[in-house]
Amino acid sequence: MVRGMFRDLAMWLPAVLLSVCVAVGGSAVARAQGGEWQAVLDEARGQTVYFNGWGGSDRVNDYVAWAAERVLNEYGVRVRHVRVNDIAEVVARILAEKTAGRTERGSVDLMWINGENFAAMKENGLLGAPFVDRLPNFALVDTEARPTTIIDFSVPTDGLEAPWGMAQVVFMYDTALLDEPPRSITGLLAWARDDPGRFTYPQPPDFLGTTFLKQALVVLTGDRDALYRPVDQADFAAVTEPLWDYLDALHPHLWRGGETFPQAGPQLLQLLDDAEIDIAFNFNPNEASAAIADGLLPETVRTYVLDGGTIGNTHFVAIPFNAQARAGAMVFADFLLSPEAQARKADPRIWGDPTVLAMDRLSPEERALFAALPRGPATLPPEALGTPLLEPHASWTGALEAEWLARYGQ
């Protein structure tokens, strides 16, 4: 296990170091060339930024509305939040625009993205020139302790997307209904056998559902290293066989006998609240506390992580190649990285999305913003979250989803 992690690190280190150099060097340049950023600000004034992102959460939507109001007042940039079901729809639309030869004045200026969607856009040339190094606040990002802020599912971001927030899988259960939840992937199977119908996961390709597959795969596979290389360099069948064996055993004991799956991540919370299931999971360690405060979960819900760690990643914002308000999009992306915006985002009463900033790069006043944040009743202290498991290479996402659909989607 430990050796495996070292191997991961050894593989990661060069890329991480390189990106850190680029990042730090780049932001030094940005600071030195304050005039250049001023030019961006001047250009951005009066622009309207169409920010496309998943709109399934009220708290996220409210937060975006707040940020939009702030940049309107401060920089004269109007942000329109285009709420979508799945950011893949937006990737599709930008592709349609490229199909029609629209290389400027595209319909999307900034989009909330990560993982395989980012990889697909990068590969198909749907993202423009790198912009992240030009954002003054990028210098504050914790690129060292959080390498996922510059390497997205093993794909280097190359300055094409700016980190926005951190995510890590946590499991949740209602202490009033369940005494002791299983704390490992294999324990989960044993528990489900004893008490069938009380667990499920969102149907891949929902990203939370796919994350469950990855979580199980990382733990169960005999060749963890292969997951961090492109999938076509691995023996997919051999590497993933333990996962399918596991799911074959698990599915009959799932909610509704594994014949029906929730279609989106947040439905797990609803099912937990409805007492249809006993264990749910989410990508945001603060989600359970926020849901309790919001009246969506009972106060007796608590969270935990699995022994051996859970999957963690970073989510980003990116500017498409044909954005109409590129300067405005950069100003908004930079504001989202500001200590003020990041601290508000991390507030569990607002959204509760962990920050990407490095505390030691902030001023004492800025640090105080974060220190003052309350911790919700169901939120684990940061040290209890443990070291997150890295996402497999972006190419595994599609492969796992396709194989899942082929096996269970018919």
Next chain:
Amino acid sequence: MAGPLRAIAGRRPRLRRGPWMGFVPWLTLFLFLVPVLLGLVGTWLPAFGYLPALGGTGLSPEPWQRLFADPSLPGALLLTVTTGFLSALLALVLAMSVLAAWHGTRLLRAVRRFLAPLLAVPHAALALGLAFLLADSGWLVRLAFAAGELMGLAVPRRPPMLGLANDPNGIALTFGLALKETPFLLLMSLAALGQIRVERTLAVARSAGYGPVTAWVKTVLPQLYPQIRLPVYAVLAYSLSVVDMALILGPSTPPTLAVLVLRWFNDPDLSLRFMAAAGATLQLCIVLAALALWYGAERLVVRCCRPWLSAGGRGGPGRATRGVSGLAIGLAGAMFAAAILAMAVWSVTRRWRFPDALPAQWSAATWAETLPVLAWPAWTTLWAGLAAAGLALVLTIGCLEYEDRAGVRPSTRALWLLYVPLLVPQIAFLFGAQVLLVLLRLDGTAPALIWSHLMFVLPYVFLALSDPWRALDSRYARTARCLGLSPGAVLLRVKLPMLLRPLLIAAAIGFAVSVAQYLPTIFAGAGRLTTLTVEAVGLAGGGDRRVIGMYAFAQSVLPLAAFALALAVPTMLYRRRKGMSP
């Protein structure tokens, strides 16, 4: 093409009175058919491998090979065909049995009064409400638990495992579709019955000793069915290719073909686009084949029933049919109402946990907090609906007025053209239409959104208005002409005021159709323009029923308000003119 075009444009055009009018039917057809045709071509090209942006420059059968190799396809096809046929059949049987068993009764008059509001409720809102009713921890189970507790029974802490919603066989979807389509068929049938001498026919049959239901089935139904054949086909085509209801109520492993195709269109792996285009084309083929099959079944039924029709069996008093159909329509109405009520209740809930029969804490917070966010899509819904309904009304009036002046009647073939956007599955041409819009730089603009809605609004407005228009006694117009009014003045000062009520009802129907559009809004709105329906379907995955409830409720309220206005305005305007109110 020329034949049917001439049919709607008139066979013997006498253009002396307003030659410009001849332009209107052509314009109407252009608005309708050209986009559909271009959209189909724009979908067929990638289906055969041509999509230069993704490196597809030549024609190849590969997308089809990939499509037929997809493991989800067989299950999806089976599901699509079974849910589509069964729901259309169920809706037809329900509508016909109610008409057969309850014609001329108070029940039918009550049903008629509720038809408009039932039609006004968008598919997505009904589906969201039904999903909550039918869930294992849904309202029906909660009410049953509460009832059990009242009777002193021991109620379990966990919900039962019923598995009604999203069942793998699509029964919930079939049921939901039938529930939504029955009012439409009833409305179209009631309109058609106005053109048949029902009472006289029935009187003759009854005097010959036929039972009430048998008399209706043997003498009225054979006259009625040809008149509602097109609406029935529209229902069948819609049920086979519906997306929003299938997303909310249908199964997902696999889903129906239309949902599967949309999934491929939206997949981050862009190479799936080719397969998606092939799937969309397959969807079109399935609908066409289904229509042909249905037509064949009609022939078969006619042939098999002919001996029965003339065999002279008088049938009994039909109490069983009456009981069953009355019960079914009552249950359906109750489910419909409960679904919408559930959404309304959720929107003012703070905490409503299983197994409480009603919310434990009520709150207006969802409305207070979400209203500002909801205002923008609500505003888009409003102007898009008003513009589409208004344009459709103007075009329809133009076509009908041209009919009057040129002295022609459109043939059945022309009516078929009108139905094209309703018979061709939306997913089969909307992708191509989207590329067209992007080429014209119109995607995400108001004209694009209004036009995409207009395609679907226009047929309904035309259907709703043409009968009352043609039924207007032509002697009024002739008298006005004799008194020296110009044709334009006759239209403005005689016909339109007299037809105010049907005009407004047609506009309200058009508005409701626009509000309910899901796929066209997604494709033409380009994410920049979003309506309550799109938001509500999007939130279905969001897990907060309070917000879902609010959107679903708001989405139902707008068309209901339109219908209320359509009924109230003529009554107010004509308060002092009794003769004007029918």
